[in-house]
Amino acid sequence: MDIDSNHPTLSGGEEVEEAENNPSLNESDEIEEPKKGMWFTSKQEVHEFYAKYAKNLGFAIAYRTQNVRSDGKVKYFGIECTRAQKRTKRSEVNPLKPSLSSKIDCKARIRAILQPDGRYKLTTVVLDHTHDLIPSDSRHFPMNKRIRTPVKRRLEINDEAGIGVSRNFHSIVVEAGGYEALTFDERDVRNHIENARRLRLGVGDAESVAFYFHRMQQENSNFYSAIDFDVDGRIRNLFWADARSRAAYKAFGDVVSFDATYLTNKYDMPFAPFVGVNHHGQSILFGCGLLSNENTDTFVWLFKEWLNCMSATPPNAIITDQCRAMQNAIQIVFPEARHRWCLWHVMKKIPEKLRGYSQYEAIKFALQSAVYDSFRKDEFDEE
Structure with missing residues (x-):
């Protein structure tokens, strides 16, 4: 400068x-x-x-x-x-x-x-x-705000030893000489530890995942899998797609729906499936991911692995919820694809945004009529 x-x-x-x-x-x-x-x-x-x-x-x-x-x-x-x-x-x-x-x-x-x-x-x-x-x-x-890598590691070790978040954070405060010397607070520590716990698979789980992917690859060479590790060698994200999903995408991959709102029970990791629709109007699976978090870098990794799995052929259109991180990743990995918001996610916000108005019922009916009963663009625009 x-x-x-x-x-x-x-x-x-x-x-x-x-x-x-x-x-x-x-x-x-x-x-x-x-x-x-x-x-x-x-x-x-x-x-x-x-x-x-x-x-x-x-x-x-x-x-x-x-x-x-x-x-x-x-x-x-x-x-x-x-x-x-x-x-x-x-x-x-x-x-x-x-x-x-x-x-x-x-x-x-x-x-x-x-x-x-x-x-x-x-x-x-x-x-x-x-x-x-x-x-x-x-x-x-x-x-x-930021937590340096050595401090992150110490927080994780203390958490594994059974030390509560508050005591864990307080020990860092005492060592630093006071709250003012830190570039993070207790909430940041709690968020980091919760994320680290998601990455901390149970005894044998990581080996089981790797063994399962290897076995599926041996049974069918068209089975595709990818594992993303963090700096400490722990599993961070997973992606896999079987031969049927890859074949289905070649035939019906024009439009893809992607949703990461599902959660697994044990590790609270978002389950993120790529879904399409076949010529019978049935939902078909194009691949699955298990994610440690929902930031832009994670979605970029997942989308790139999925694109590589599908012979570098991006979809013409992709439908997601209104997630900024997803939107950023789509612009990076699928810049030519049309990105549209999921209708269900849009419509479920009607009560949340409009219920306080005196004419709520009439407004809701008019919106639903415009969305679900219009068959042409000009019809929808008029409604």
Whole structure:
């Protein structure tokens, strides 16, 4: 990052100058204030610089808008304080679920535009906030929270030894010298331990899974399986599809439904089947997954394994629930597929969103009529 527009992209011999001009690379605690005209080598570098500045002052940030060119390069983007935008009235969201919104139309933000040389230049910088800034609160922002690997391992060992979550967390607090020295809280510890427990299969279970997959492969060479391990060698995610599923996909794989809302009883791992419909209107299975969590990286791994299993032939359309992580993974692995939301998941939200209105029954009937009784697009649009 630099301010001189004639400054070239930095490389090997200019490492010292880059460290001086780029606050994110400085080892000192001095944080530079964003200014119009600053130059950065990448979108990530802009975010890292602004995130460090925000953490130092005591506010959180989030991407606001961005424009992507046809070649996939981001033309411009904005990053703003998370308390930007106007507060939504409770009645406009759900009158049955009153909640306080943290949005207070804060104007603090930056905007960067791609330049001909491939770098990004800050063209908009607004520093003033419409709320108090408390630097000590920064550690509570999700963007600043993280548990380092050695600490994760210690938490898991203590949990296996039967130490409760609260005592487990308190021991880390005492060793660190107080809550303020940590970049996570007890809830983060509880979430990590719950996730680690899902990965901790019972005695012999991991071997049984591997043996089963091996045996099925021996019986039929078209049986496909994949196991994803974590850094400690524990099973994290599974995928498998038999010969019938692979053959069915070749014939009926135009549209695929993917759902991860099922749970197994013992390990509470989401069961995620790929499902299609045959020429008799019957549901058919295209493959199955067992997942340790439901984040973007997990879905990317699963979709790539499934795509590899199906001879790298993506579906024309895929139907899922309204999961942001799924949506992100689909854009990465199936960029050409039409992504649509599952009708059942959409319609089940009618009571949740609309029951508080006096004309709820009439609204519900009208919506159901439009959705289920329309056979043509113009009919649906009219309803």
